[in-house]
Amino acid sequence: MREKKMICEMCGRDMESVTPVSVEGSVLRVCGACAKFGRPVGSPVATGGPSQGPDREALRERLGKAQGRGLERDLFAELPERELDPDWSRTVRQTRERLGLTQEQFGQRINEKTSVVHKLESGAITPPDALVRKIERTFKVRLTARPGSTT
Ligand SMILES: [Zn+2]
Structure with missing residues (x-):
């Protein structure tokens, strides 16, 4: 049968x-x-169970790294505001002209009004630290004096 x-x-x-x-x-x-x-089929597929140990290890490592990063950021935040280079406004204008940008285009790149760019270039306003950093980062220039420099 x-x-x-x-x-x-x-x-x-x-x-x-x-x-x-x-x-x-x-x-x-x-x-x-x-x-x-x-x-x-039928027997439970082994996923995650035995890998709990290594996972925890990785998590702890990641936690340690995060703590390290946080510490670094705290130190950075405690840095005093950097002193502007005496020629900073000229540097702004030269940077803009070197790139062939209008004041309007320059302003768009750093998300500021044209009038702000105009005032920066004429030295009518002193940019706050955040704006200085934004210009430096965006255009890869330095508007601040080196620490200890007297020029
Ligand atoms: Zn077969």
Whole structure:
């Protein structure tokens, strides 16, 4: 009485028994030889369980790094405002002209009004530290005097 034949859904061979395995998301009943191509169904798939140790280790490492970064930022925040170079307004204008930008275009690059750029170039206003840094970062220039420099 062998009317109940099993066919391996992977290789198509007639088998005495087949094993359900998960192959790329779908369950196939396959022979023992093909079973190794899929994951056993029914038994819990090992995900995350044993890797808890290393994960915790990595987390601690990341935490340590974050603390280090925070400390660095605190030190940075405590730095005194940098002194502007006496020629800073000329540097602004020269930078703009070197790049062939109008005052309007220059202002757009640093998100400031044209009138602000005009006042900067004429030295009518002293830019706040944030604006100085923005100009320096955007145009890769230095508007501040080097620490200890007397010129
Ligand atoms: Zn097979």
